[in-house]
Amino acid sequence: MLMVYLRGLLLLLCLAGLSTPAFSVAVDTPLDDPRQEARARAIHKQLRCLVCQNQSIEDSNASLARDLRILVRERIAAGDSDDAAIGYIVERYGDWVLLRPPIKAGTLVLWAAPAVFLILAIILIAVWYRRRNGPASKPVASLSAEEQVRLKDLLDRGDQP
Amino acid sequence: MSEPIAEEIPRRAWLRLVPLVVALVIGAFLFVGLGLRPKEIPSALIGKAAPEFDLPALPGRPKGLKTADLKGEVSLVNVFASWCVSCRAEHPLFMKLQASGVVPVHGLNNKDKGEAAMSWLNRYGDPYDRVGADLKGRVSIDWGVYGVPETFLVSAEGRIVCKHIGPVMQRDLEILLKAIEALRQGGTAQC
The missing domain is CATH 3.40.30.10 (Glutaredoxin)
Structure with missing residues (x-):
């Protein structure tokens, strides 16, 4: 009886081993070479999905994203360098597909903007800080004789109960 | 006594316009943005020969x-x-x-x-x-x-x-x- 039970358990375990986790999307076939696959995956993460726009093709379920993933794998398997594989896609879809825009004349403003704003902010804060502390550090004109008399008068009065 | 304060107000009056100017600049960007169509990605192939197929x-x-x-x-x-x-x-x-x-x-x-x-x-x-x-x-x-x-x-x-x-x-x-x-x-x- 125990043997039957154990045999059943063994069969169950074998079947569990055979099954693969179910995915809601069609699963890509990875490349055989794990290093090539890793390179392809790294490229997938850099390419923007054209349909969903704010996802990489790695994250997207769109059918075009899947086609592009397969295409990148093919280029890598064919011996393309990373740059060549990315260039292949850029040739067709333009710089727009790059999640990280390239530095060129047209994107200079984009790349320089954070640095420019940072420097601008530092200058503004410095100016503001100097102005705020400036007058205090300057020697204040001393009171005139008339003012001193009035001040003394006020202080004296304040002392009285 | 109050003279220095009265002097300071006209000197800084332009500062009151800063929020308006900032709002106008942001408004201009948003207005242009209304007319843009982010779903339309410019083609990289304009002016080039049709691909071989x-x-x-x-x-x-x-x-x-x-x-x-x-x-x-x-x-x-x-x-x-x-x-x-x-x-x-x-x-x-x-x-x-x-x-x-x-x-x-x-x-x-x-x-x-x-x-x-x-x-x-x-x-x-x-x-x-x-x-x-x-x-x-x-x-x-x-x-x-x-x-x-x-x-x-x-x-x-x-x-x-x-x-x-x-x-x-x-x-x-x-x-x-x-x-x-x-x-x-x-x-x-x-x-």
Whole structure:
């Protein structure tokens, strides 16, 4: 009886081993070479999905994203360098597909903007800080004789109960 | 006593305008943004030769489509599919265009399986001269297609001149027809 039970358990375990986790999307076939696959995956993460726009093709379920993933794998398997594989896609879809825009004349403003704003902010804060502390550090004109008399008068009065 | 304070107010008066100026600048950016269409990605292929391809005809229909077919006269290449809803919207215009004979319209069928494309054309009408069956969608990728429908204007030299993303409506067709006219006169197309 125990043997039957154990045999059943063994069969169950074998079947569990055979099954693969179910995915809601069609699963890509990875490349055989794990290093090539890793390179392809790294490229997938850099390419923007054209349909969903704010996802990489790695994250997207769109059918075009899947086609592009397969295409990148093919280029890598064919011996393309990373740059060549990315260039292949850029040739067709333009710089727009790059999640990280390239530095060129047209994107200079984009790349320089954070640095420019940072420097601008530092200058503004410095100016503001100097102005705020400036007058205090300057020697204040001393009171005139008339003012001193009035001040003394006020202080004296304040002392009285 | 109060003189120094009274002096300070006019000196800093311009500071009161800062929020207004900032609001106006932001407003200007947002206003321009209203007119932008982020879903329309400019094509990287404008001005370039149409990609090299050779696609078979749809099953049961003569005339496939290849690069050489696009040379010799100005033509339109319409990427369509039976599963594409907005293709239905532009379809009557292409039927009219074909009837008028102004410009040949070629079809690039995107990933239709089996008889789907042919039954769609039989049901609604076939406005195309040649149709290439792009079963895997590879040629569409070479054309930089990312959404169906898309329509390309190809010059007589086989160069991609314009790309229209989304269904071609009457207004878009007028722009395309003007561009076609300009091309035929040897001018530059505005689109």
